[in-house]
Amino acid sequence: MALPPLPRPYQDTAAYWQAAREHRFIIQKCSDCGEYQFYPRGVCSHCLSSALDWQEASGKGEVYSFSINYRAPHPGFAEQTPFVLALVTLAEGPRMMTNIVDCDPEAVKIGMAVTVTFDDVTEEVTLPKFRPA
Amino acid sequence: MANALRDVAIVGVAESDLGRVPDKSKFQLSAEASRLALDDAGLSVKDVDGLFTTIITEGGQFSSMMMAEYMGITPRFTDSTSIGGSSFVVYVEHAAMAIAAGLCDVALICHGSTNISDRGGKGGPVSQSTEVFGPTQFEEPYGVSTVGSYALAAQRHMHEYGTTSEQLAEIAVATRKWASLNPKARMRDPITIDDVMNSRVIASPLHLLDCCLVTDAGGAVVLTSLERARDLKKAPVRVLGAGEAHTHRMISQMPDLTQTAAAISGKLAFERSGLTHADIDVAEIYDSFTITVLLTLESLGFCAKGEGGAFVANQRTAPGGDFPMNTQGGALSYTHPGMFGIFTIIEAVRQVRGECDNRQVPGARIALCNGTGGTLSSTGTIILGRD
Ligand SMILES: [Zn+2]
Ligand SMILES: [Zn+2]
Numbered sequence: 001m002a003l004p005p006l007p008r009p010y011q012d013t014a015a016y017w018q019a020a021r022e023h024r025f026i027i028q029k030c031s032d033c034g035e036y037q038f039y040p041r042g043v044c045s046h047c048l049s050s051a052l053d054w055q056e057a058s059g060k061g062e063v064y065s066f067s068i069n070y071r072a073p074h075p076g077f078a079e080q081t082p083f084v085l086a087l088v089t090l091a092e093g094p095r096m097m098t099n100i101v102d103c104d105p106e107a108v109k110i111g112m113a114v115t116v117t118f119d120d121v122t123e124e125v126t127l128p129k130f131r132p133a
Numbered sequence: 134m135a136n137a138l139r140d141v142a143i144v145g146v147a148e149s150d151l152g153r154v155p156d157k158s159k160f161q162l163s164a165e166a167s168r169l170a171l172d173d174a175g176l177s178v179k180d181v182d183g184l185f186t187t188i189i190t191e192g193g194q195f196s197s198m199m200m201a202e203y204m205g206i207t208p209r210f211t212d213s214t215s216i217g218g219s220s221f222v223v224y225v226e227h228a229a230m231a232i233a234a235g236l237c238d239v240a241l242i243c244h245g246s247t248n249i250s251d252r253g254g255k256g257g258p259v260s261q262s263t264e265v266f267g268p269t270q271f272e273e274p275y276g277v278s279t280v281g282s283y284a285l286a287a288q289r290h291m292h293e294y295g296t297t298s299e300q301l302a303e304i305a306v307a308t309r310k311w312a313s314l315n316p317k318a319r320m321r322d323p324i325t326i327d328d329v330m331n332s333r334v335i336a337s338p339l340h341l342l343d344c345c346l347v348t349d350a351g352g353a354v355v356l357t358s359l360e361r362a363r364d365l366k367k368a369p370v371r372v373l374g375a376g377e378a379h380t381h382r383m384i385s386q387m388p389d390l391t392q393t394a395a396a397i398s399g400k401l402a403f404e405r406s407g408l409t410h411a412d413i414d415v416a417e418i419y420d421s422f423t424i425t426v427l428l429t430l431e432s433l434g435f436c437a438k439g440e441g442g443a444f445v446a447n448q449r450t451a452p453g454g455d456f457p458m459n460t461q462g463g464a465l466s467y468t469h470p471g472m473f474g475i476f477t478i479i480e481a482v483r484q485v486r487g488e489c490d491n492r493q494v495p496g497a498r499i500a501l502c503n504g505t506g507g508t509l510s511s512t513g514t515i516i517l518g519r520d
């Protein structure tokens with residue numbers, strides 16, 4: 001069975017993916033300007049500071065937009081198609097791409113409250129996804 | 134800057150073979166389009182001293198060096214800005230700036246792609262990667278695709294403004310009508326709103342007929358100073374205004390899914406041209422998807438935000454409508470080799486020259502082109518006018 005493309009952790013992102021493996025959802029907060037950001041970077045995208053802290057996020061958010069995808073963009077998605085591609089606005093503010101899982105795709109709505117869940121895709125890689133809250 | 138750009142003109146445009154061209158490489162398509170565009174201008178490859186190109190698929194590294202070498206050109210101005218399908222529209226601004234500053238005399242913008250032949254003649258996914266390095270590792274593992282990204286924008290626009298699939302379909306239907314008037318268009322049979330609505334959903338809310346074609350194609354555009362242009366074969370088409378911007382790379386980072394960078398690049402192009410929306414006779418708006426057009430028309434200010442659906446209703450953009458748009462049949466029905474921007478310029482120039490036969494917009498003097506690249510990420514807007 002083909003796997004979807006999976007992240008290769010690097011300097012900016014290793015801590016995030018390690019936490020995901022441990023079923024923890026962490027995001028970065030800037031110690032200088034106080035803004036949260038997603039995705040993880042080596043600097044703050046609001047003020048360019050390198051003083052970033054990892055914070056345990058609430059794991060709560062709401063659907064900003066979504067699309068039910070009927071065509072697999074890669075052989076690794078063949079078995080899960082149709083799937084829900086979504087943008088979720090986290091309670092902390094930043095937006096991220098994810099999948100909405102554990103529900104009928106037709107039931108997904110913009111504004112729907114969702115909460116993080118962890119998909120252990122392989123022994124090394126866990127993807128944070130979201131399900132109805 | 135506005136005055137400097139006005140002293141530059143587009144003097145040659147051409148397409149290569151279009152559609153399915155399995156026996157020619159993307160490099161050859163780019164070079165053959167270049168030869169034809171130089172012929173159109175009455176210039177030769179020996180005259181070219183500025184080169185602007187990018188290839189984003191296999192074999193495209195160091196694009197401008199590679200294409201210069203392929204065609205035997207030694208440019209003294211070179212630009213491989215790579216911001217997706219809008220790159221070629223943005224090159225018009227860059228080339229005009231370089232010519233106006235005396236950094237080069239004859240600028241060649243070229244593009245070639247074998248997007249359909251590369252896939253063994255089929256549309257659909259090509260990605261086989263298993264490991265993702267860099268920020269896209271926060272999108273690709275979730276199954277992001279181009280159509281999926283644009284679908285997110287469409288869904289959000291529908292949610293915020295009540296835009297409907299029927300309204301998006303108006304764009305596909307009108308564009309097909311233009312294609313039926315263009316012998317070079319790939320899809321020429323008329324379609325109806327129902328045909329679009331009944332075509333299969335690829336990524337909700339976008340249907341198959343909301344999506345651009347996948348083809349092979351090359352195109353080229355030649356610019357020089359207005360002074361030199363006046364001695365060449367065809368009537369010069371002046372660069373009256375230009376603007377460029379990008380707001381993000383990945384759709385998850387787009388500040389507002391219902392507004393593109395055209396709100397910036399379009400404003401700049403209008404300001405620099407000293408023209409208003411009412412002055413535009415014909416619009417060539419990059420149509421990777423129907424939603425791309427709707428968002429762009431709003432972002433450019435042809436209508437208010439949220440009113441794009443009403444704006445395109447009743448076949449307003451079709452032949453005979455009061456807003457002629459995508460008059461060669463667009464990426465939806467004419468050709469789309471992965472990056473479409475250069476074809477908006479080619480058609481705009483032909484319209485302004487009055488070369489478009491039975492799809493000619495009567496009396497067209499001023500045209501606007503808007504290219505969109507990435508996932509609604511980058512835009513280039515140019516306004517062109519008869520000398
Ligand atoms: Zn900061
Ligand atoms: Zn020879």
